[in-house]
Structures are given as structure tokens and as C-alpha cells.
Amino acid sequence: MRRSVVELCVEDHRGDGKILAEWLENKTTVNFEDWIASDRHVALVAEREGAIVGFDLMNLAGVIALLYVSPDARFSGVSKALLSALEEEALNAGIRTMKLESSVTALRFYRSAGYSLEGDATHGFGLTCCYPMFRQIGRSE
Numbered sequence: 001m002r003r004s005v006v007e008l009c010v011e012d013h014r015g016d017g018k019i020l021a022e023w024l025e026n027k028t029t030v031n032f033e034d035w036i037a038s039d040r041h042v043a044l045v046a047e048r049e050g051a052i053v054g055f056d057l058m059n060l061a062g063v064i065a066l067l068y069v070s071p072d073a074r075f076s077g078v079s080k081a082l083l084s085a086l087e088e089e090a091l092n093a094g095i096r097t098m099k100l101e102s103s104v105t106a107l108r109f110y111r112s113a114g115y116s117l118e119g120d121a122t123h124g125f126g127l128t129c130c131y132p133m134f135r136q137i138g139r140s141e
């Protein structure tokens with residue numbers, strides 16, 4: 001997850017150490033253990049040949065908080081698979097609207113997965129921006 005931020009989200013942090021420090025501040029092992037263990041979250045990993053190559057985390061309101069691929073596995077279908085598995089979990093939990101705040105890096109990815117912008121960009125870390133997005137899931141009645 002930390003490598004994914006540093007190595008892949010360059011369009012967002014532009015190599016700025018202050019932004020990176022803020023972004024990574026709460027991405028600690030202890031916090032991850034808490035988030036994963038919480039029954040208010042759904043957390044998934046993607047595995048390839050016994051190694052974890054991706055991770056995502058959603059709360060039970062359908063808000064995707066984290067979705068990160070290992071730089072070693074970029075553009076090989078990991079984030080697509082994780083997103084689709086999370087949407088499946090959401091459907092099973094009765095959630096009908098997925099929400100998230102996209103990085104600049106992931107905007108094209110989410111658009112291509114059917115997500116739409118919802119309002120203006122919000123403040124991220126330092127000078128970075130987050131783009132609120134949503135997608136209705138499931139069949140309409």
C-alpha cells in the first residue's frame with residue numbers, strides 16, 4: 001500500500017515529501033490491523049502466486065476508503081478484480097450506491113469502471129485533490 005502511493009500516485013504527490021508524509025501518516029501496520037478486524041469494514045486482498053498484490057477496504061455505507069495495487073502488478077487486472085469483488089460484497093450487504101474519493105492517478109480507472117464524478121474536487125493531502133465519485137450497483141427494481 002505504501003509503495004503503491006509512493007511509486008504509482010506520482011501525478012498526485014509529485015514527489016513532494018510533505019504531501020507523502022501526510023498521506024502515509026496513518027498507513028501503519030497497527031491501523032491496518034484495526035481496519036481489517038473491524039466489523040464495520042469489508043477488506044479484500046488480491047493474491048498472485050502466494051503474494052499479496054492488492055488491497056481494498058470499504059465501510060458498510062458503501063464508501064471505498066482504500067484500493068491499492070502493488071507496483072509489481074500494475075495494469076494486470078488487479079484493481080479491476082478487487083473493485084468488482086468489493087461491489088459484489090456490497091450488493092450482498094444490501095448496498096446500492098458505491099462512493100469513493102479518487103486520486104488523480106485513478107480517475108481514468110474509475111471512469112472506465114462506470115463511476116461518475118459527484119460535485120467538485122475536495123482537498124486531499126497538501127496540494128492534492130480528491131474527486132468524489134459514485135456508482136449505482138445492482139439491478140433496478
Ligand SMILES: CC(C)(COP(=O)(O)OP(=O)(O)OC[C@H]1O[C@@H](n2cnc3c(N)ncnc32)[C@H](O)[C@@H]1OP(=O)(O)O)[C@@H](O)C(=O)NCCC(=O)NCCS
Pocket residue numbers: 004005008009066067068069073074075076077078079080081101102103105106108109110112113
Ligand atoms: C490506475 C490504477 C488504479 C489501475 O489499477 P491496476 O490494478 O493497475 O490496473 P487494472 O488492470 O485493474 O485496470 C486497468 C484500467 O486502468 C486504467 N488505466 C489503464 N492505463 C492507465 C494509465 N496509464 N493511467 C491511469 N489509468 C489507466 C484503465 O481504466 C484500464 O481499464 P480499461 O483498459 O478497461 O480502460 C493503478 O495502476 C494505480 O495507479 N493505483 C494507485 C493507487 C490509487 O490511486 N488508488 C486509488 C486511490 S482512490
